[in-house]
Amino acid sequence: xxxxxxxxxxxxxxxxxxxxxxxxxxxxxxxxxxxxxxxxxxxxxxxxxxxxxxxxxxxxxxxxxxxxxxxxxxxxxxxxxxxxxxxxxxxxxxxxxxxxxxxxxxxxxxxxxxxxxxxxxxxxxxxxxxxxxxxxxxxxxxxxxxxxxxxxxxxxxxxxxxx
Amino acid sequence: xxxxxxxxxxxxxxxxxxxxxxxxxxxxxxxxxxxxxxxxxxxxxxxxxxxxxxxxxxxxxxxxxxxxxxxxxxxxxxxxxxxxxxxxxxxxxxxxxxxxxxxxxxxxxxxxxxxxxxxxxxxxxxxxxxxxxxxxxxxxxxxxxxxxxxxxxxxxxxxxxxx
DNA sequence: GGACGACATGATATCTTATAACGTGCCGAC
DNA sequence: GTCGGCACGTTATAAGATATCATGTCGTCC
Ligand SMILES: [Zn+2]
Ligand SMILES: [Zn+2]
Ligand SMILES: [Zn+2]
Ligand SMILES: [Zn+2]
Numbered sequence: 001x002x003x004x005x006x007x008x009x010x011x012x013x014x015x016x017x018x019x020x021x022x023x024x025x026x027x028x029x030x031x032x033x034x035x036x037x038x039x040x041x042x043x044x045x046x047x048x049x050x051x052x053x054x055x056x057x058x059x060x061x062x063x064x065x066x067x068x069x070x071x072x073x074x075x076x077x078x079x080x081x082x083x084x085x086x087x088x089x090x091x092x093x094x095x096x097x098x099x100x101x102x103x104x105x106x107x108x109x110x111x112x113x114x115x116x117x118x119x120x121x122x123x124x125x126x127x128x129x130x131x132x133x134x135x136x137x138x139x140x141x142x143x144x145x146x147x148x149x150x151x152x153x154x155x156x157x158x159x160x161x162x163x
Numbered sequence: 164x165x166x167x168x169x170x171x172x173x174x175x176x177x178x179x180x181x182x183x184x185x186x187x188x189x190x191x192x193x194x195x196x197x198x199x200x201x202x203x204x205x206x207x208x209x210x211x212x213x214x215x216x217x218x219x220x221x222x223x224x225x226x227x228x229x230x231x232x233x234x235x236x237x238x239x240x241x242x243x244x245x246x247x248x249x250x251x252x253x254x255x256x257x258x259x260x261x262x263x264x265x266x267x268x269x270x271x272x273x274x275x276x277x278x279x280x281x282x283x284x285x286x287x288x289x290x291x292x293x294x295x296x297x298x299x300x301x302x303x304x305x306x307x308x309x310x311x312x313x314x315x316x317x318x319x320x321x322x323x324x325x326x
Numbered sequence: 327g328g329a330c331g332a333c334a335t336g337a338t339a340t341c342t343t344a345t346a347a348c349g350t351g352c353c354g355a356c
Numbered sequence: 357g358t359c360g361g362c363a364c365g366t367t368a369t370a371a372g373a374t375a376t377c378a379t380g381t382c383g384t385c386c
Contacts, residue, residue: 078241098290117280126304127261133298141289
């Protein structure tokens with residue numbers, strides 16, 4: 001929830017270099033996504049924008065999202081119908097996510113092993129990839145540890161009762 | 164569009180073995196998916212079911228889909244909001260798809276290279292995977308060939324005009 | 327400076343996808 | 357027989373996304 005100054009500044013520069021306009025609406029959406037640091041749905045973004053001066057309608061949000069996606073500044077997470085700011089938008093890349101079912105945390109993979117293995121599989125079959133969606137739902141390391149502790153405590157408690 | 168007798172028979176056996184019920188509604192949905200041989204949306208399935216004796220409402224379709232997903236008889240393609248019958252449901256597996264943007268054809272990968280590289284990446288980070296979504300959008304081999312031919316013909320035509 | 331065109335936004339309506347909530351009927355266990 | 361679990365019916369509504377047309381904004385060209 002830190003102010004996403006750095007991300008915005010970076011985006012400004014990238015857009016200027018490319019000759020595209022990071023307008024108020026687009027910047028606002030990017031700010032909301034970066035500040036959240038988690039997947040946010042389009043309608044939630046819309047609500048967040050309402051807090052400002054004016055009311056916005058769905059197309060406004062979706063248009064801003066479309067632009068940010070094109071520029072590689074954000075990613076869409078298909079399995080959540082939600083969007084996240086990109087960690088490292090400097091170079092265009094396909095995104096891969098680890099999504100925690102417990103705490104909702106989302107981590108963007110930077111490793112390209114998956115990308116390479118996908119590339120080799122598709123090349124073999126003559127398929128020309130354009131966009132990749134790789135999303136793994138599961139339990140993140142932190143939640144796994146927490147659950148492990150809880151299990152232990154429970155076991156201890158039961159042992160205590162039996163004694 | 165072949166009659167999906169084999170798939171249905173196989174599903175019947177699997178359900179019996181597991182002690183779960185492949186009811187009329189569930190079988191009907193599976194038939195529609197297998198017969199289509201392409202991704203089909205829930206509401207399209209609903210329309211297909213209407214052709215039969217009775218009217219069905221969305222929850223009926225979604226409940227059947229939920230059951231079939233649980234039993235591994237079908238997969239959901241997140242990026243299309245659609246469902247497909249599974250090629251090889253005998254052993255539970257996570258699904259990986261190549262989706263053609265041109266003709267809409269969907270191929271389920273059987274190769275497990277992607278699965279393995281994903282597994283190693285997630286293991287390293289202490290993440291416990293539950294469900295994987297791997298969907299690659301692009302141009303299938305057949306459409307790529309077709310486009311290649313079209314490009315050649317166009318080039319020939321232009322050469323002809325210049326001459 | 328004024329006309330024009332490209333692009334961005336506003337506003338309204340509608341469409342698609344998915345689920346909540348509650349009731350009914352079937353069937354086997356006891 | 358009745359009880360409980362499960363599948364299904366029915367109605368309503370939530371949630372996500374897009375189509376369409378009007379309006380505004382801004383730089384360019386004359
Ligand atoms: Zn990224
Ligand atoms: Zn977690
Ligand atoms: Zn499968
Ligand atoms: Zn194709």
